[in-house]
Amino acid sequence: MAYDEATIIRSCQSGKSEDFALIYDRYIRQIYNFIYYKTLHKETAEDLTSQTFMKALKAIGAFKTGSGTFSAWLYMIARNLVIDHYRAAKNDANLEDIFDLASDADPLVDTDNAITLEKVKSYLVKLKPEQRELVTMRLWDGLGFKEIAAALGLTEANSKMIFYRTMTKMREELAFLIFCLLYSLISTI
Amino acid sequence: MKLNDIQLKQILTDLYTLDAGLKTKEKELIAIIEKITEYKPQVDFDEAFAARLRSEVLAEARALENKKIPSFISNFTYMNPVRFLAGKLKHMNATDLKSNGVNKFTYAAAGAAIAIVIIVPAVLLLNSQAPLAPTKEGTTQSGKSARPTAFASKINKVAANFFGKLGGNAATGNAAKSAGSETSGSGSASGIAYGRGGGGGGGAAIASPQAADGSAKLGIMPPIELKNYKFVYKGEALTAPSETIDVLKRVKGVDLGVNMSDLIAGLNFGLADISTFSGLTLQNITLAQKSDFGYMVNIFPDEGSVNISQNWGYWPMDKCAGDAACFANLRVKETDIPADSDLISVADAFLAEHNIDKSVYGEPEVGGSYDWRIMYENSPDKANYYFPDAIDITYPLKVDGKNIYDEWNGTKQGITVSVNIKAKKVANLYGLTTQNYDASPYAMETDVKKLLAYAEQGGSSGYYYGPEAKTVDLELGDPVSVYIRYYDYKTSSNNEMLIPAYYFPINNPPKDPNFFRKGIVVPLAKDILAERFPANGVNPPVPMPLSEPAGGAGTEPAQPLKSDTPTSAPAQ
Numbered sequence: 001m002a003y004d005e006a007t008i009i010r011s012c013q014s015g016k017s018e019d020f021a022l023i024y025d026r027y028i029r030q031i032y033n034f035i036y037y038k039t040l041h042k043e044t045a046e047d048l049t050s051q052t053f054m055k056a057l058k059a060i061g062a063f064k065t066g067s068g069t070f071s072a073w074l075y076m077i078a079r080n081l082v083i084d085h086y087r088a089a090k091n092d093a094n095l096e097d098i099f100d101l102a103s104d105a106d107p108l109v110d111t112d113n114a115i116t117l118e119k120v121k122s123y124l125v126k127l128k129p130e131q132r133e134l135v136t137m138r139l140w141d142g143l144g145f146k147e148i149a150a151a152l153g154l155t156e157a158n159s160k161m162i163f164y165r166t167m168t169k170m171r172e173e174l175a176f177l178i179f180c181l182l183y184s185l186i187s188t189i
Numbered sequence: 190m191k192l193n194d195i196q197l198k199q200i201l202t203d204l205y206t207l208d209a210g211l212k213t214k215e216k217e218l219i220a221i222i223e224k225i226t227e228y229k230p231q232v233d234f235d236e237a238f239a240a241r242l243r244s245e246v247l248a249e250a251r252a253l254e255n256k257k258i259p260s261f262i263s264n265f266t267y268m269n270p271v272r273f274l275a276g277k278l279k280h281m282n283a284t285d286l287k288s289n290g291v292n293k294f295t296y297a298a299a300g301a302a303i304a305i306v307i308i309v310p311a312v313l314l315l316n317s318q319a320p321l322a323p324t325k326e327g328t329t330q331s332g333k334s335a336r337p338t339a340f341a342s343k344i345n346k347v348a349a350n351f352f353g354k355l356g357g358n359a360a361t362g363n364a365a366k367s368a369g370s371e372t373s374g375s376g377s378a379s380g381i382a383y384g385r386g387g388g389g390g391g392g393a394a395i396a397s398p399q400a401a402d403g404s405a406k407l408g409i410m411p412p413i414e415l416k417n418y419k420f421v422y423k424g425e426a427l428t429a430p431s432e433t434i435d436v437l438k439r440v441k442g443v444d445l446g447v448n449m450s451d452l453i454a455g456l457n458f459g460l461a462d463i464s465t466f467s468g469l470t471l472q473n474i475t476l477a478q479k480s481d482f483g484y485m486v487n488i489f490p491d492e493g494s495v496n497i498s499q500n501w502g503y504w505p506m507d508k509c510a511g512d513a514a515c516f517a518n519l520r521v522k523e524t525d526i527p528a529d530s531d532l533i534s535v536a537d538a539f540l541a542e543h544n545i546d547k548s549v550y551g552e553p554e555v556g557g558s559y560d561w562r563i564m565y566e567n568s569p570d571k572a573n574y575y576f577p578d579a580i581d582i583t584y585p586l587k588v589d590g591k592n593i594y595d596e597w598n599g600t601k602q603g604i605t606v607s608v609n610i611k612a613k614k615v616a617n618l619y620g621l622t623t624q625n626y627d628a629s630p631y632a633m634e635t636d637v638k639k640l641l642a643y644a645e646q647g648g649s650s651g652y653y654y655g656p657e658a659k660t661v662d663l664e665l666g667d668p669v670s671v672y673i674r675y676y677d678y679k680t681s682s683n684n685e686m687l688i689p690a691y692y693f694p695i696n697n698p699p700k701d702p703n704f705f706r707k708g709i710v711v712p713l714a715k716d717i718l719a720e721r722f723p724a725n726g727v728n729p730p731v732p733m734p735l736s737e738p739a740g741g742a743g744t745e746p747a748q749p750l751k752s753d754t755p756t757s758a759p760a761q
Contacts, residue, residue, distance in 0.1 A: 017249075017251070017253045018247065018250045018251060019250075020246060020250045021243060021246065021247050021250065024242075024243055024246050025243070028242070029234060029239075032234060032239075033232050033234070036230065036232050037229075037230055040230055042233065042235070046235070046242075050245070053242065054249060057246060057249055057250060057253065058249075058253065135225060139192070139200070139225050139229070140226070140229045142196065145203065160203060160206075161207065163203065163204070164204055164207040164208060167211075167218060167222075168211070170221045171211075171221060
């Protein structure tokens with residue numbers, strides 16, 4: 001259903017909470033996916049998705065339309081819930097590194113994605129946690145820098161810069177790998 | 190999963206904005222981006238989960254909407270439900286959800302449902318901020334009822350005769366039923382079948398169901414001297430009421446805004462798919478406190494009322510098991526019964542503990558419709574007198590500064606709190622209702638002779654034990670303006686009305702274990718009085734059968750004396 005998000009949010013904030021269903025319809029898949037990428041476990045993702053929307057419904061009165069996009073606010077709730085989830089599960093977890101929290105050795109990780117996780121980690125292993133999260137939010141969740149910035153507590157310019165540096169680093173490492181590969185081939189000739 | 194060209198182009202553009210030199214490395218960048226997106230985990234999104242969660246969110250949204258309603262019910266409510274439910278009744282369970290096959294989403298849905306079922310009506314019914322006595326206000330131009338949302342505390346003025354013709358219950362046969370229920374307690378408590386309420390409903394009500402099928406019961410009279418009572422007015426010259434006075438009708442229910450069908454969508458306890466029932470409404474909520482001396486709380490949103498009663502399984506029970514000596518030993522003795530002030534203290538403490546506001550009620554009175562002290566003092570067999578296990582304390586309701594009386598037994602109406610003598614705890618509380626009225630002017634009877642004649646014949650529930658019974662004069666004092674509570678059963682809506690009335694106190698109540706009345710109530714509304722008191726000015730007292738009818742029990746209803754019987758002394 002096409003609707004103006006700001007109007008719906010104002011309607012919810014004025015007491016017509018049932019309109020929240022429209023917001024739900026729009027974001028349910030995105031939020032679920034976002035959480036799933038961080039947990040790789042269906043039931044956990046469903047549980048945290050439920051909590052995200054319930055929390056958002058109850059707190060929507062506190063959302064200020066002028067201070068950021070609604071989607072970023074929703075992602076921030078989801079992200080905090082993921083952190084809380086891991087905090088409860090692993091007391092010694094480095095909470096800044098939420099990307100690493102889903103481990104391929106974790107019995108809760110869905111079998112189909114255990115191999116994928118390993119590949120992703122090997123590919124992105126040299127990135128800082130902040131860079132990995134930003135890259136996946138940009139490339140997997142398809143979020144814009146404004147939303148990413150709001151969800152991660154950064155400025156938009158800062159998030160763009162982090163993404164740029166990440167990609168540059170990966171390109172340089174890729175170039176270095178290619179150089180090493182070619183050098184080893186030439187050496188063997 | 191690859192990005193589409195637009196997405197890819199946007200990502201590259203963002204990078205080139207920061208470093209145009211990267212354009213020369215575009216192929217490498219694309220390779221990296223595609224590699225990362227290639228490793229994007231596969232998501233198996235469960236549509237059923239999404240549908241369930243949507244229902245839960247929607248139910249929660251509706252609950253939140255209804256929670257916001259109390260902003261307009263700030264004036265006149267009774268209890269703080271949050272403290273009441275979350276505090277003292279923390280052990281309550283609305284239902285046991287741990288049935289097989291109920292998954293976590295059903296729990297959540299049930300939780301949301303229960304949240305609405307409990308909190309919304311409770312908030313609407315009970316939320317207490319600044320209770321005020323009902324006052325008249327809110328007249329509408331059209332004369333139509335400007336019904337306040339929820340339970341605002343107002344007497345809302347509506348057009349004259351807005352509730353239709355008053356009276357007419359007798360035609361339905363319900364007046365007798367109503368009256369009987371009001372007084373059944375006194376009969377059972379004393380072990381004597383009086384049936385005085387059952388026969389007091391006026392002309393047509395005399396042929397009551399009890400009289401029709403229960404003549405044998407009515408024929409078992411106690412071995413006491415029967416008396417006919419004659420009431421004599423001894424007050425000042427009676428002042429006629431105004432030609433029109435407001436009759437009040439309680440606005441009982443409230444639209445909770447809860448569509449039960451939506452609420453329970455997807456809720457299936459494994460017994461039946463409740464969501465298949467359309468148009469469900471909330472009528473009753475029963476909460477059980479499963480702890481020592483626990484209570485049952487019944488909330489009736491349609492009626493706008495709350496009753497609290499013992500949860501029997503959690504109160505001490507005697508273990509006499511048919512042992513008469515054991516029972517006799519456990520019987521309440523006169524010395525067990527606390528002073529009235531102590532009983533009132535117990536009741537007061539309960540009301541305070543549960544935030545039940547008393548400001549619209551008068552001073553509590555011990556006794557109510559069944560006053561054990563009067564019964565005991567007048568009992569011919571004090572040694573075998575059965576002292577009650579619980580004693581009622583009435584907090585008389587005042588509307589517009591006037592007391593409310595029961596028409597049939599002349600007792601004040603309000604909150605009744607029953608205190609268990611042995612436990613010294615409140616056992617039951619009933620009569621807690623919302624106080625929101627529509628007020629419509631109706632014609633009053635201004636013929637003071639007629640009003641006095643009706644009072645002097647004992648009002649609407651006199652009995653006549655025949656010419657052989659002794660006649661005793663009782664004095665009636667100056668009347669006070671009150672309301673009587675009148676239930677209009679003509680329609681299924683079962684309206685509760687307050688009818689202006691005069692209350693004549695009995696100055697010299699007799700020492701008679703069968704006599705409880707402290708005054709005579711005379712309804713002033715013309716429609717009601719005309720029904721109670723026929724045009725010829727003589728209301729037939731109800732004859733009491735003293736022995737088995739010749740044809741056997743229950744073959745014929747008791748017949749009233751003919752209305753032209755001039756010697757029929759009114760009797761109690």
